[in-house]
Amino acid sequence: xxxxxxxxxxxxxxxxxxxxxxxxxxxxxxxxxxxxxxxxxxxxxxxxxxxxxxxxxxxxxxxxxxxxxxxxxxxxxxxxxxxxxxxxxxxxxxxxxxxxxxxxxxxxxxxxxxxxxxxxxxxxxxxxxxxxxxxxxxxxxxxxxxxxxxxx
Ligand SMILES: [Zn+2]
Numbered sequence: 001x002x003x004x005x006x007x008x009x010x011x012x013x014x015x016x017x018x019x020x021x022x023x024x025x026x027x028x029x030x031x032x033x034x035x036x037x038x039x040x041x042x043x044x045x046x047x048x049x050x051x052x053x054x055x056x057x058x059x060x061x062x063x064x065x066x067x068x069x070x071x072x073x074x075x076x077x078x079x080x081x082x083x084x085x086x087x088x089x090x091x092x093x094x095x096x097x098x099x100x101x102x103x104x105x106x107x108x109x110x111x112x113x114x115x116x117x118x119x120x121x122x123x124x125x126x127x128x129x130x131x132x133x134x135x136x137x138x139x140x141x142x143x144x145x146x147x148x149x150x151x152x
Contacts, residue, residue, distance in 0.1 A: 031140035068099030080117035090117025123149035
C-alpha cells in the first residue's frame, strides 16, 4: 500500500467578525482608559474581560462594571524565542487579577529588566503587585495597556 499523496497548500482568509455586546464594552472602555468586567448576579464573580455568561453558574450575565488598575500577578512567563509577529525577545507576559475582579487578564509587561530572559524577575513573581498603564492615546485594543511593577 502506498502512502497518501500530500500536496502543500495555504489559505489566507481575511475576515471580520462581531465581538458581541460585552467585548464591545470592554474595547470601548479601553479606549477611555478603563478596564471593564462583568459581575454574575448569582455567584458574585467578576470576570475580566467580560463574558455574556457565567462560566461557573452557566447563566447569562447582565451587569458590566469597571475594575481597578492595580492587581496581583497570578502567572507569568518570559518569552525568549521569537515567532512571527512577536515583540523583540526577551519579553514578559503576566496574568493579573485586578482589584475588583475574580479572574485574571493577560498582557505584556514593561518597566522590568528581564536580563537575558533566563531568570524570572522578582518584580513580576506570583502575587507581586502590578498596575495597568494606558497608552497616551488608546485605540480600543488590548494592547492599549500593559502592566508595570508596583501599585499606582
Ligand atoms: Zn456565577
